[in-house]
Amino acid sequence: MVNMDCERTRLTKQRRVVLEELRKTTAHPTADELYEVVRKRLPNISLGTVYRNLEILSACGEVLKLDLGEGKKRFDACMEPHYHLRCTECGRVIDVPYLPLEREFEEQFKAMGSFKITSVQIHFDGICEGCLKKMN
């Protein structure tokens, strides 16, 4: 693993497959959805193991944990800076190219001085290309 906090983590079969399967998709699966996929390769893996490994991988900076206000978390193995659009029609979560406006935010608020901002969470709700086409 990359991160310092992960010196003592072991790359078990389960952890490796969880990471591999998450890297295969751009669908931003929930823990449960990923569990169903991983189960095809490791039929005996338990849901708790998937949750635990996603938590560890996220703490190590190997994957991203997303909360888009759905009452459940999603996961993303793409670590390049980008945003997310949640389509309110079909529920899909789609990558949105990064525009470095977070920096502007950070600069503006740092200038305000009374609190230290460590991260900016940004996401979008809207209608994806496919659903827009269906509506016309």
Place this chain on the structure above:
Amino acid sequence: MVNMDCERTRLTKQRRVVLEELRKTTAHPTADELYEVVRKRLPNISLGTVYRNLEILSACGEVLKLDLGEGKKRFDACMEPHYHLRCTECGRVIDVPYLPLEREFEEQFKAMGSFKITSVQIHFDGICEGCLKKMN
């Protein structure tokens, strides 16, 4: 009520007190926290009623439902545009003055054309003024 969707809603004692108590605070309480406050005035109110009313008031545009990635929702009766900072030290959620950068986002992404953005969710994680002082 203000909103069209709320023509048939009734301003019950419970709904009025939920709204009044939420308007009294800037602490961005969860449903459960607000339930504890409201209970002092209406000892027989049930948690489900608080949830239901917060949902309805939010659909009517009377209150704001916030999800800051904590695994639970918070509510805010302040409808003026502003952002939120969640202090990772003390857990408090603090209002951050509005800077109209959402518009910049919207314009930039509208120009991309392939999807229709209906809302932008922005919030900050960081350390609040009080916690910064304690750390020095």
Place this chain on the structure above:
DNA sequence: CCCCTTAATAGTAATTTTTATCAATTTTAA
């Protein structure tokens, strides 16, 4: 002011998502 329709309520159960527990297993380093 009193009905009457219907939304809303209290109380409770159920659901959903996530975390905790723990004995057994597996990994890794010495």
Place this chain on the structure above:
DNA sequence: TTAAAATTGATAAAAATTACTATTAAGGGG
């Protein structure tokens, strides 16, 4: 090879939220 420690599967528990239902009450029309 062996022993310490991380990890696992299975299961239970926790936490947040939603669903259900008989009863109550809001509020508009007469």
